Amino acid sequence: xxxxxxxxxxxxxxxxxxxxxxxxxxxxxxxxxxxxxxxxxxxxxxxxxxxxxxxxxxxxxxxxxxxxxxxxxxxxxxxxxxxxxxxxxxxxxxxxxxxxxxxxxxxxxxxxxxxxxxxxxxxxxxxxxxxxxxxxxxxxxxxxxxxxxxxxxxxxxxxxxxxxxxxxxxxxxxxxxxxxxxxxxxxxxxxxxxxxxxxxxxxxxxxxxxxxx
Numbered sequence: 001x002x003x004x005x006x007x008x009x010x011x012x013x014x015x016x017x018x019x020x021x022x023x024x025x026x027x028x029x030x031x032x033x034x035x036x037x038x039x040x041x042x043x044x045x046x047x048x049x050x051x052x053x054x055x056x057x058x059x060x061x062x063x064x065x066x067x068x069x070x071x072x073x074x075x076x077x078x079x080x081x082x083x084x085x086x087x088x089x090x091x092x093x094x095x096x097x098x099x100x101x102x103x104x105x106x107x108x109x110x111x112x113x114x115x116x117x118x119x120x121x122x123x124x125x126x127x128x129x130x131x132x133x134x135x136x137x138x139x140x141x142x143x144x145x146x147x148x149x150x151x152x153x154x155x156x157x158x159x160x161x162x163x164x165x166x167x168x169x170x171x172x173x174x175x176x177x178x179x180x181x182x183x184x185x186x187x188x189x190x191x192x193x194x195x196x197x198x199x200x201x202x203x204x205x206x207x208x209x210x211x212x213x
Contacts, residue, residue: 023157024063028210030075030163031056036171036202038084048203051090051171053077061210067103071116074098088128088176088194095123096143109153116147122169126195130188131181137191141170145204157212165204170197 036050057075064070079092100118107113122143127136149163174194 023212025213026061026210027058027213028060028208029056029058030073030206030208032075032163032204032206033080034077034165034167034202034204036200046084049083050087051092052080052082053092053094054080055094057096059208059210067105069102069104069114071100071102071118072098073100073120086176088172088174089179090126090128090172091134092124092126094125097121097123098143098145100145100147102147104151111153112151114149114151116145116149116163116165118147119144124170126172128174128176128179128194130179133188135179135188135191135194137195139170139195139197141197143167143169151210159210161208161210163206163208165206167202167204168199169202171200171202172197 031054033052033054035048035052037048038046038050041047041049055075055077057073059071059073061069061071073096075096075098077094077096079090081089081091098118098120100116102114102116104112104114120143122141123138124141125136125138127134145165145167147163147165149161151159151161153159172195174196178189179194
C-alpha cells in the first residue's frame with residue numbers, strides 16, 4: 001500500500017507543479033494618452049502638450065527564457081483638439097500597431113517591474129480646416145519607443161499596472177497662419193505641404209489590466 005501511494009505521488013507531483021507555474025501567455029487592455037514635446041515651453045505643464053492624443057488598446061505578451069518577454073499591441077488614439085492658440089488645429093486619428101521585447105524583475109511576490117524596447121507603425125488620418133472645407137490626408141509612419149512599467153498583482157493571475165513610454169514618431173510642423181484665408185484668391189495648400197511628417201519625441205502614460213491565460 002505504501003509503495004502504491006508513493007508511486008501515485010510521483011505521478012501527480014509534476015502536474016501540481018505545472019499548475020502552480022505562471023502561464024507564459026497574457027492578454028490585457030489599456031488606456032492612456034501622449035503628447036509631443038513643445039519647443040520653447042516655459043510652463044512645465046505644457047512641455048508635452050503639443051497634439052495631445054488619448055486612446056485605448058489591447059495587447060498580448062509571451063514569456064521567453066529567464067526574465068525576457070515579447071509583446072504585441074493594437075491601440076487607437078484620437079487628438080483632443082486642445083493645445084495653445086498657435087498650434088496647428090489638426091484632427092488626428094491613429095491606429096498604432098506595435099511589437100516590443102522586454103525584461104521583467106520580481107520586486108516582491110505581488111509587485112514586478114519591467115523595461116521595454118519596441119517599434120511599430122502608425123496608421124493615421126489627419127485633417128485641418130481651410131475656410132469652409134478641410135484639407136485631409138492619410139499616412140503610414142514608423143514609430144519606436146522605450147518604456148518602463150510596474151505590475152501589481154490583485155488576484156491570482158491578474159495584474160493592474162502603469163507604463164511610461166518615450167516615443168519617436170511622426171509630427172507635423174506647419175505654420176497654422178498659412179491656413180488663414182485672408183485673401184480669397186489664394187490657393188489652398190496641398191495635403192503634402194501641411195502633412196509633411198518629421199520625427200519628433202512624445203511622452204506617453206498608460207494604465208492597464210492584464211490576465212494570465
